[in-house]
Amino acid sequence: MSNGICVIIAAKNAASTIGRAISSALREPETSEVVVVDDGSTDDTRGAALAADDSSSRLRVLRFDENRGPAAARNHAIRLSQSPILSVLDADDFLLPGRYARLLAQDGWDFVADNIAFVDEARAADVHLKIPEFEPEPYHIDLSTFVEGNISRPGVRRGEIGFLKPLIRRDFLDRHELRYKEQLRLGEDYDLYARALAKGARYKVIHSCGYGAVVRGNSLSGSHRTEDLKQLYEADRAMLAEPGLPPKERALIRKHERHIRARYELRHFLDLKRKFGIARAASYAVTHPIAFPAIAGGILSDKTARFRHPVEAPEVLGGIGSIRYLLAASPRGR
Numbered sequence: 001m002s003n004g005i006c007v008i009i010a011a012k013n014a015a016s017t018i019g020r021a022i023s024s025a026l027r028e029p030e031t032s033e034v035v036v037v038d039d040g041s042t043d044d045t046r047g048a049a050l051a052a053d054d055s056s057s058r059l060r061v062l063r064f065d066e067n068r069g070p071a072a073a074r075n076h077a078i079r080l081s082q083s084p085i086l087s088v089l090d091a092d093d094f095l096l097p098g099r100y101a102r103l104l105a106q107d108g109w110d111f112v113a114d115n116i117a118f119v120d121e122a123r124a125a126d127v128h129l130k131i132p133e134f135e136p137e138p139y140h141i142d143l144s145t146f147v148e149g150n151i152s153r154p155g156v157r158r159g160e161i162g163f164l165k166p167l168i169r170r171d172f173l174d175r176h177e178l179r180y181k182e183q184l185r186l187g188e189d190y191d192l193y194a195r196a197l198a199k200g201a202r203y204k205v206i207h208s209c210g211y212g213a214v215v216r217g218n219s220l221s222g223s224h225r226t227e228d229l230k231q232l233y234e235a236d237r238a239m240l241a242e243p244g245l246p247p248k249e250r251a252l253i254r255k256h257e258r259h260i261r262a263r264y265e266l267r268h269f270l271d272l273k274r275k276f277g278i279a280r281a282a283s284y285a286v287t288h289p290i291a292f293p294a295i296a297g298g299i300l301s302d303k304t305a306r307f308r309h310p311v312e313a314p315e316v317l318g319g320i321g322s323i324r325y326l327l328a329a330s331p332r333g334r
Contacts, residue, residue, distance in 0.1 A: 003030060003084070003085060003104055004030070004031075004032030004033070004083040004084060004085065005028070005030050005031050005032060005033075005083055005085045005086070005087050005100055005167065006032065006033040006034075006035060006077070006078075006081040006082070006083035006085070006086050006087065007025040007028075007031055007033065007034045007035070007087045007088075007089050007095075008035050008037075008074050008077040008078070008081070008086060008087065008088050008089065009021055009022065009025070009034065009035070009036045009037070009088075009089050009090070009091050010037050010039055010070040010073035010074055010077070010088075010090075010091065011036055011037065011038055011039060011041065011045050011049070011073075011091035012038075012039045012040060012041050012045070012067060012091070013041045013042060013043045013045060014041070014043075014045050014048075014091035014092060015041070015043040015044045015045045015047070015048040016048075017091055017092040017214070018036065018045055018048050018049045018052065018091050019048050019049070019051060019052040020094050020124075021089055021090070021091055021092070021093060021094055022034055022036065022049060022052035022053075022059065023052050023054075024089075024094040024095040024096075024212075025087075025089055025095055026052075026054045026056065026058060026059065027095075027097065028095060028097075028098075028099065028100045028101075029100075029101075030100035030101065030104060031058060031100070032058060032083045033058055033060065033081050033082070033083050034058055034059045034060070035060050035062065035077040035080065035081050036049045036059070036060070036061045036062065036091075037062045037063070037064065037073035037074070037076055037077050038061065038062065038063040038064065039064050039067050039068060039069065039070070039072075039073045040064050040065065040066045040067030040068065045091075046061055046063055049061045060080075062076065062077070062080070064076075068182070069182065069184070069185045069188075070180075070185065070188060071180035071181055071182045071183075071184050071185070071188040072180075072182040074088060074180050074188075075179050075180050075182060078170070078173070078179065083170070084169065084170050084171065085167050085168065085169060085170065086167070086168040086169075086170055086173075087100075087165070087167050087168070088165055088168075088189070089165070090165075090213070092214050092216070093211065093212055093213050093214055094124065094212045094214075095210060095211060095212070096117070096127075096128050096131065096209065096210045096211065096212055097128060098210070099114065099210025099211065100167075100210075102114065102136070102206070102208045102210060103167050103206070103210065104167075106136075106138055106204055106206060108140075108202060108204065109140075109167075109169075109202050109203070109204040110168070110169050110172040110196070110201040110202045110203065111166040111167065111168055111169075111172075111193065111196065111201055111202070111203040111204070112166055112167050112203075112204045112205070112206070113164035113165060113166035113167070113203070113204070113205050113206075114164075114205070114206050114207070114208050114209060114210045114211060115134065115206075115207050115208060115209035115210070115211070115325050115326055115327045116163060116164065116165070116209070116211045116212075116213050116325065116326040116327075117131055117209050117211070117212050117213065117323050117324070117325055118213050118215050118323065118324040118325070118326070119212060119213070119214060119215065119323055120214070120215060121214050121216065123323070124212060124214050127212055127323065128212070130323065131209050131323065133208070134207045134208050134209055135207060135208075136206040136207060136208050137206065137207045138204055138205065138206045139204070139205055140202060140203060140204050140205070141161070141197075141203050141204075141205055142197065142203075143194065143197040143198055143249045143252075144248055144249050144252050145161075146161060146162075146193060146194060146197055146203065147194060147249070147252040147253055147255075147256050148252050148255075149161035149162070150162040150190055150256060151255060151256055151259045152259070161205075161326070161327075162187065162189055162190035162193065163189075163213075163326055164205065164326065165189075165211050166193070166203065172196065172201060173196075176196070176199045178192065178195060178196055178199070179192075180192050181235060183231055184228075184231050184232060184235060185224065185225070185228045185231070186224040186228035186229065186231070186232050187228075187232040187235070187260075190232075191232070191235045191239075194239060194253070195239065198239065198242070198245065198249070205327070207327055209325060226264065226267040226268055226271055229260055229263050229264035229267060230264050232260050233257050233260040233261045233264060236253055236254075236256055236257035236260065237257060239253055240253055240254060240257070265288070268284070269281050269284060269285060272284055
């Protein structure tokens with residue numbers, strides 16, 4: 001199948017959601033493989049995954065005995081799969097009907113992504129009935145646009161385009177010897193896409209919505225370790241060390257590195273406070289002037305959060321329980 005898609009699902013303790021993810025992938029006729037990597041789960045993720053098999057011989061469930069992280073799990077799936085197109089699906093998310101047909105209708109891409117709908121778990125079952133048909137409005141993003149789109153700004157809702165889940169042409173990854181960095185447990189997608197764009201990848205985006213992301217207060221992406229932030233800003237530094245990076249892109253990656261470093265400094269401060277008390281944490285802030293603005297800004301943002309007006313977003317994100325889209329888009333016919 002020349003456009004066959006391998007859906008890659010890295011899963012840890014996802015027994016309650018993995019069946020929905022797999023079923024949504026197997027419903028897509030363009031799916032030629034679904035590779036699940038159980039990343040050291042302590043629940044019955046593997047059994048729940050096998051129970052979702054539709055007897056089409058497209059599902060393969062693999063297992064790591066110890067947790068190695070999503071990057072390692074995805075690389076393992078890439079290595080053992082054969083389809084020419086790769087698609088990452090998180091274990092607690094799901095595909096909306098017709099997603100792959102809409103994406104494959106586009107041409108001129110190495111990566112192609114669509115809009116994401118963020119929803120609460122309680123609204124996930126019927127969300128496909130509530131999402132309008134958006135105009136595709138295709139466009140390409142370059143490295144500068146991508147990196148800048150992953151830097152949060154005060155007063156602007158969180159919407160990093162690193163969250164996008166593109167289809168990826170395997171031959172592009174192979175030609176440029178690109179894989180996920182396995183030391184990353186946060187931002188591994190951002191890092192791979194940024195390095196691909198630096199190699200000249202054509203990254204196309206459409207506004208049609210085909211990916212449902214279930215938002216939880218205890219999601220892995222929301223409970224990352226302080227060390228994970230350090231690994232991410234060090235990945236930015238590794239990109240900055242590469243020769244030939246144009247000045248504009250270099251400046252934006254450096255800005256992103258500072259942005260992630262600020263988040264790290266705040267988390268490190270809070271870790272010190274929790275483990276050793278406020279005196280030790282305050283001493284760190286005072287003796288590390290580069291960290292002080294990040295710490296002060298983070299504390300201020302946390303203290304003022306309760307005064308902000310409710311927004312159109314899932315309740316777990318502090319909203320009023322509605323669907324939130326990653327990309328602003330216009331419904332067809334308006």
